[in-house]
Amino acid sequence: MSNLTEIRWHGRGGQGAKTAALLLADVAFQTGKYVQGFPEYGPERMGAPITAYNRISDTPIRVHSNIYDPQYVVVVDESLLEAVDVTSGLKKDGAILVNTQRAKEEIIPHLKGYEGKVYIIDAHKVSMATMGRYFPNTPLLAAIVKVAGIMDEETFLKEMRASFSHKFASKPEVIDGNMAALKMALEEVR
Amino acid sequence: MAKRDRLSGNEAVAIALRQINPDVFPAFPITPSTEIPQYFASFVANGQVDTEFIPVESEHSSMSAAIGASAAGARSLTATSSCGLAYMWEELYIAASNRLPLALALVNRALSGPININCDHSDSMGARDSGWIQIYAENNQEAYDNMVQAYRISEHQDVRLPIMICQDGFITSHAVENIELLEDDEVKNFVGEYRPENYLLNPECPMAVGPYSITDYYMEAKRNQAEGMKHVEQVVLDVAEEFAKVSGREYGLFEEYCMDDAEVAVVMIGSAAGTTKDAIDKLRAEGKKVGLLKIRLFRPFPADAIAKALSNVKAVAIMDRAEGYTNHGGPLGADVMSALFRARSQALAVNYIYGLGGRDVRVEDMESIFATLEQIVKNNDAGETYRYLGIRE
Numbered sequence: 181m182s183n184l185t186e187i188r189w190h191g192r193g194g195q196g197a198k199t200a201a202l203l204l205a206d207v208a209f210q211t212g213k214y215v216q217g218f219p220e221y222g223p224e225r226m227g228a229p230i231t232a233y234n235r236i237s238d239t240p241i242r243v244h245s246n247i248y249d250p251q252y253v254v255v256v257d258e259s260l261l262e263a264v265d266v267t268s269g270l271k272k273d274g275a276i277l278v279n280t281q282r283a284k285e286e287i288i289p290h291l292k293g294y295e296g297k298v299y300i301i302d303a304h305k306v307s308m309a310t311m312g313r314y315f316p317n318t319p320l321l322a323a324i325v326k327v328a329g330i331m332d333e334e335t336f337l338k339e340m341r342a343s344f345s346h347k348f349a350s351k352p353e354v355i356d357g358n359m360a361a362l363k364m365a366l367e368e369v370r
Numbered sequence: 371m372a373k374r375d376r377l378s379g380n381e382a383v384a385i386a387l388r389q390i391n392p393d394v395f396p397a398f399p400i401t402p403s404t405e406i407p408q409y410f411a412s413f414v415a416n417g418q419v420d421t422e423f424i425p426v427e428s429e430h431s432s433m434s435a436a437i438g439a440s441a442a443g444a445r446s447l448t449a450t451s452s453c454g455l456a457y458m459w460e461e462l463y464i465a466a467s468n469r470l471p472l473a474l475a476l477v478n479r480a481l482s483g484p485i486n487i488n489c490d491h492s493d494s495m496g497a498r499d500s501g502w503i504q505i506y507a508e509n510n511q512e513a514y515d516n517m518v519q520a521y522r523i524s525e526h527q528d529v530r531l532p533i534m535i536c537q538d539g540f541i542t543s544h545a546v547e548n549i550e551l552l553e554d555d556e557v558k559n560f561v562g563e564y565r566p567e568n569y570l571l572n573p574e575c576p577m578a579v580g581p582y583s584i585t586d587y588y589m590e591a592k593r594n595q596a597e598g599m600k601h602v603e604q605v606v607l608d609v610a611e612e613f614a615k616v617s618g619r620e621y622g623l624f625e626e627y628c629m630d631d632a633e634v635a636v637v638m639i640g641s642a643a644g645t646t647k648d649a650i651d652k653l654r655a656e657g658k659k660v661g662l663l664k665i666r667l668f669r670p671f672p673a674d675a676i677a678k679a680l681s682n683v684k685a686v687a688i689m690d691r692a693e694g695y696t697n698h699g700g701p702l703g704a705d706v707m708s709a710l711f712r713a714r715s716q717a718l719a720v721n722y723i724y725g726l727g728g729r730d731v732r733v734e735d736m737e738s739i740f741a742t743l744e745q746i747v748k749n750n751d752a753g754e755t756y757r758y759l760g761i762r763e
Binding site for chain 1: 488541542546642648733
């Protein structure tokens with residue numbers, strides 16, 4: 181299982197962390213991988229912390245537990261840096277991706293001494309510029325695909341267009357905005 | 371031709387139901403099973419099925435309507451979880467005693483209280499003596515495959531009993547995983563048309579369903595129900611054999627993983643079996659003879675076959691995802707231990723309560739169970755046989 185990639189998402193109810201995890205499973209599946217994407221719900225209400233998970237592997241996945249030692253962590257809402265131990269178990273040779281408008285140097289002190297790589301993206305800026313509304317999960321999805329090297333950008337964008345065409349079949353007008361958000365996020369993550 | 375896809379467990383069951391195209395589906399939503407009727411309602415709206423979909427006002431009514439439709443001669447089903455199943459209680463017994471072959475897609479969730487939306491088996495375990503057939507799944511593929519096989523078992527003329535197709539709430543119901551789907555035609559041909567022998571809406575043969583029966587016949591009626599149950603094991607095996615020809619996937623009454631030379635074994639139901647398989651692979655690599663017996667058919671309980679499969683193990687841990695409040699274990703523990711006793715087994719057996727209300731089960735947890743079993747063999751003493759896994763004291 182050395183080819184196994186494990187990702188943990190921290191978000192708040194309503195921000196789309198679960199949807200992002202399911203979309204990531206979707207797009208990784210399209211490239212021939214074995215995948216899992218699943219949420220862990222706390223209280224069922226808007227704003228409550230939720231966790232979602234991805235496993236991506238070249239071999240079938242049988243384990244059905246949550247992920248405690250991920251290679252990658254995505255923080256959808258930076259207020260969770262204080263509320264949740266987001267770096268718990270995070271591998272040193274992995275990385276954390278934080279959605280923030282602040283500079284990386286300002287985020288690092290909040291990561292409890294995490295020694296691995298730190299990436300940031302301003303998903304608010306990307307989302308407002310491309311979709312006119314705040315949907316942080318679309319930019320974060322693109323950013324983690326790049327950070328974790330899950331697939332090349334061209335394949336990712338091609339598969340995502342197909343996925344959005346299916347998901348937004350009843351409102352095709354939002355597809356272009358979502359695609360623009362993915363492309364901009366691939367540039368903006370750093 | 372199989373279609374590779376990735377679906378949540380709920381979506382997989384909903385797609386199986388679309389392919390089956392049942393006659394009547396009354397439904398009332400409850401987490402985590404809500405998505406099944408939700409997806410299905412879209413199939414109805416899109417004209418992909420011609421099922422009569424009936425939104426009702428409670429689970430008591432959804433089961434009542436499914437019973438009424440089945441008695442009338444229709445292929446019917448509903449879906450539910452937890453308190454929804456509890457609210458169907460009296461109707462479950464009516465479905466079974468009237469020998470109605472309807473299906474229930476059950477997404478296992480803890481019963482209150484404390485109120486909890488996550489997985490354990492307390493809901494379906496409480497219904498284990500209601501006269502329903504119960505089949506459980508480890509993952510989304512099995513939930514789908516079991517749903518496709520359900521009516522062939524339930525409607526079989528030697529059986530004619532309702533069937534509960536169970537999967538673990540959230541852990542499989544809301545997890546997207548890889549899956550292989552059959553073509554619509556393959557499912558349609560496999561399941562076949564439902565042609566009931568006796569039904570209410572048959573003017574050629576007027577009949578009563580669910581009449582009053584006092585002391586002179588009640589016991590014979592219950593004995594007849596038991597006769598139907600006696601045939602289930604063979605029918606499950608026959609249907610599985612035919613299903614393997616269509617799908618290439620093999621099923622039995624239970625699955626044996628690394629059991630051939632196992633000295634210690636775990637018996638369990640549901641999604642944690644996959645986690646246990648990973649623990650077994652790890653321990654096997656260290657040369658440890660550990661195995662898993664995963665229950666698929668829980669009602670009726672294939673006691674003799676299970677005892678036979680466990681006949682060479684020195685120690686066994688039976689894992690219950692539900693309390694029994696007997697002060698000595700849970701329902702699976704009681705059934706497996708009684709099977710071992712009947713077979714005069716010498717195995718040392720312990721019964722664990724685990725995973726209540728969604729408490730996570732890790733590979734490491736299952737490794738610790740196997741380590742305990744090794745210690746039990748070494749001491750030649752089971753010690754306390756009623757244990758809890760992962761409880762904070």
